[in-house]
Structures are given as C-alpha cells and as structure tokens.
Amino acid sequence: MLLPVLTAYEKxxxxxxxxxxxxxxxLSDEEMDVRIAAAKAALGRRLVILGHHYQRDEVIKFAxxxxxxxxxxxxxxxxxxxxxxxFCGVHFMAESADVLSADHQRVILPDLAAGCxxxxxxxxxxxxxxxxxxxxxxxxxxxxxxxxxxxxxxKAFCGEHGGVVCTSTNAAATLRWAWERGDxxxxxxxxxxxxxxxxxxxxxxxxxxxxxxxxxxxxxxxDSVERxxxxxxxxxxxxxxxxxxxxIDSIRREHPGVRVIVHPEVSWEVAQAADDAxxxxxxxxxVTDSPAGSMWAVGTEIHLVNRLARQMQPGRTVLSLDQFxxxxxxxxxxxxxxxxxxxxxxxxxxxxxxxxxxDDRKHxxxxxxxxxxxxx
Ligand code: 13P
Ligand code: SF4
Numbered sequence: 337m338l339l340p341v342l343t344a345y346e347k348x349x350x351x352x353x354x355x356x357x358x359x360x361x362x363l364s365d366e367e368m369d370v371r372i373a374a375a376k377a378a379l380g381r382r383l384v385i386l387g388h389h390y391q392r393d394e395v396i397k398f399a400x401x402x403x404x405x406x407x408x409x410x411x412x413x414x415x416x417x418x419x420x421x422x423f424c425g426v427h428f429m430a431e432s433a434d435v436l437s438a439d440h441q442r443v444i445l446p447d448l449a450a451g452c453x454x455x456x457x458x459x460x461x462x463x464x465x466x467x468x469x470x471x472x473x474x475x476x477x478x479x480x481x482x483x484x485x486x487x488x489x490x491k492a493f494c495g496e497h498g499g500v501v502c503t504s505t506n507a508a509a510t511l512r513w514a515w516e517r518g519d520x521x522x523x524x525x526x527x528x529x530x531x532x533x534x535x536x537x538x539x540x541x542x543x544x545x546x547x548x549x550x551x552x553x554x555x556x557x558x559d560s561v562e563r564x565x566x567x568x569x570x571x572x573x574x575x576x577x578x579x580x581x582x583x584i585d586s587i588r589r590e591h592p593g594v595r596v597i598v599h600p601e602v603s604w605e606v607a608q609a610a611d612d613a614x615x616x617x618x619x620x621x622x623v624t625d626s627p628a629g630s631m632w633a634v635g636t637e638i639h640l641v642n643r644l645a646r647q648m649q650p651g652r653t654v655l656s657l658d659q660f661x662x663x664x665x666x667x668x669x670x671x672x673x674x675x676x677x678x679x680x681x682x683x684x685x686x687x688x689x690x691x692x693x694x695d696d697r698k699h700x701x702x703x704x705x706x707x708x709x710x711x712x
Contacts, residue, residue: 354448354688360677365394368672372398375679383682384418385675386411386433388425389616390637390667395424395675404617405429405484406505410709412436412443420444420682423691424670426452430691431488432501435701436709443691444682446674450666452485454601457571458525460489462549466522467497470567473558478567479518481510483526484708485573488693488701490524495704502708504600504615507533509711520564522547525571532600532607534566541604546570575664576601579635583657584609587633596657597622598635606635616640626652633657637664 363371376383376398386408387399396402401411412421412433421443423430430445437443463480470478480499482490491501498517502510507529514521523530527546534544544566547554554561561567579602587594596610597619607613612622616636623632623644631653634641638661645654656662674689681688693701 356447356673356677360673363673363676365672368394368676372672372676372679375676375683378683379420379679381417382419383422383679384411384415384420385422385424386429388429388667389620389640389643390664391424391670392639392668392672393643394672395670396643398675399424404503404505404615405432406503406615406708407617409433409436409484409503409705413709416441420687422446422675422678422682424675426450426455426666427691428452428455428485428487431693431701432484432491432705434691434693435488435698436705442687444678444687444689445670445691446678446689447669447671448689450669452666454483454525454571454573455485455487458482458486458490458549458569460487460493463490463493463524466547466549466554466569467493469553470522470561473553473561475520475558475561477518478520478522479514480522480524481514481530482524482704483507483529486525488697491704492697492700495700495702495707499704500707500711501704502711504529505617506708506711507600508537510708511537513707513711515565520561520567522567522569524569526573526601527568527570528572528576528603528607529600530566530568531604532602532613535604539565544568573601575637575662576635577603578662579603579606579657581605581609583635583659584633587655587657591631591633591655594631594633594655595626596633596635598657602635610635620644623648623652623654628652631655636662637667638662639664639667 385399387396387402413436416438434443480494482494484503545556545560545564546568548570597612598610600613628651633655635657641656678688
C-alpha cells in the first residue's frame, strides 16, 4: 500500500492535529449551512471569520471579510472586540493573525493540516546557515525580506535582522524600503515573486542570484553574490509553477483579444508573456473594473477563477489559463465540516485547532509584520 507523502509542516504538526469527529462526517450541505449560520449567530460579535480568496464557495460564503494575505492580515489587527478569529486560509496566515491580534484573542485554523508547501521550503535552521555563509563570504548590508508565505520563525529572524515581511500586494514598495537600508536583498522563500518584482522595477536578471539552501554556500560564488541586488531563495509555489508560456500562447490563439492576468508567483517567463500580474485582490479588481465584453484568462488558483467567472456573468468572460485548473490542495482542506466543528465547539466553550505563535517568537515576528503593514 502506498503511504501518503507528508509535507514538512504536516510532519511537525501531525501529533497535535485533532481529527474531525465522526459526527461531522456525512452531513448534508443543507444541514451544514443551517448549523454554521446558527453557530455564527450564537457567537455574534465574539466571532470574526476571515476567508482567503482561494477558499471553496461553501466556506467563503460564511466569511465576514475576504481578501488577499495583506488585506486579511490588516483585518486580523482591527477587530479587538472579537474573542475568536476563525481563519479560513492556511497556516502562515493564521500565525500572522495570531501575532497581529490582541493578546486576549484566539485564532483558529479549521483544519491544522492546511499548510503551504512554499512556506515549507524555508526553515529557520537553513536561514541561519545562509546568513552565516553570506557573512563568511564577506557580504554585508543585506536586508532579509520574507514573503508572508513563511513560518513565524523565519519572519522573526527577518524582524530581528532589520528586515521585513511582504505580500504580493506590497512587494515592490518593500523592495524600495529594503534598498534604502542595504545593498542586497535576501528574498525568501519564493524566488519567482522576488525575481518578477525586482525585474519590473528595473533590476536586470544578471544582478540576481539563486540561493539553493540544499547546496554548500547556496551553490553560488562570493563574486556573483557581491554583484547581486537580489539573493533569491530557491523556493516556489507548486500550484503556480504549473502555468506555462505554451498555455498563454494557445489561449491567445484560441481567443484573440483575451487579456492574460497572473499571480506573481508564476515563473518569470510566464509573467513576461502575460499582460498583467498581481495579488489575488488585484486580479479581482482588474477583472471587475474592466469594460463589459472583456475576456480574461486568469493564472491562479481555480476556486478564485471559477468564482470570478460566475460573478462576472453576464458581461465579462473569465477563463482559467490552465484548462485542467490549478487547485491548492492545502487551501482545499478547510471544508464546511471543519468550519462547523470549530464553530460549534466555540459555542460549547471548546477551542479546537487554535494557532499559537510561541511567546519567544512573537516579538520579532510582530516587528516584521508591523513593518509590513506600514509599507504600501
Ligand atoms: P495573495 O496574498 O495574493 O492572496 O496570495 C496568497 C497566496 O498564497 C498565493 O498563492
Ligand atoms: Fe501556498 Fe501556493 Fe497554496 Fe498559495 S497557492 S497557499 S503559495 S501552496
């Protein structure tokens, strides 16, 4: 029998993951809808539900606020009245919410197995080793910038070393901020967001190097690092890595006049071939604000694309750039069954699946996240 392959995140958290109780398994959609709405009503202002744009329809329809990572991080810091923040998204988002919310608030992730494979591509030990290697190479004036898709420990390291967290919304402004403070940016864990953003700002590809955390000294020599403005961590999103230039060429052939918009986690080649790129919130805004009759091919997670396609009807046409659709399987783990379970638990005074960033990490993580919220 083939055993499932666990991500690093799942291996670390498997022990604390509480299984969904049997009684929450085989419920009809109608029953779940009624019970979720009832639990929400019973909790009233004690509860805020945040939903990321990649969530399924049957979950996101219960969100009080929807958004991209930046918008949701801000929401997490602006509802001090709520005792509970239920985060329908993935683990790094819930961790950031825990750090940005007030001490009395509790943040809940409906399924603890909802991680992010990209965030798993950088851990604190590797980052410390990289920092040390760069120092040994004689590279100084480096500002560490971590994408919000990273563990709290990585964010804390950046905060403590004069760096910051960014999202796809404020990546360009963050690079400007960082270059005012140093000569080199160490950007992790998504090499694509780092490269696409810096290139758009005029940094040529030959002033960027890729740091492979699995190679000795990142697999790069000191001279190329010294020349580099961007030191890009070798990480990526496996969902967005599926989009190809071939898909863009073929959709343009099939639908002349189509505009192609992608998330900046796609490869550089795909970003160059597309008409536009931006965060999930940006994509939604561009499509929504486009003139009637527009046609779009969207390169991001399929739940957002399908929802946008429905919402834009009639008037605008929205297609997925990947004809087979691109699913983020960890976002998909948050089911209405899980949402119902955690909400009914709260009504009964039981907090399931709470996300807590340890106190010794909280301070510097907060420094890095607070800096993020000031940069736009
Ligand atoms: P946004 O911040 O653009 O919503 O992106 C989050 C994410 O995980 C994209 O894969
Ligand atoms: Fe992580 Fe990619 Fe899923 Fe976003 S789409 S949460 S980067 S695995």
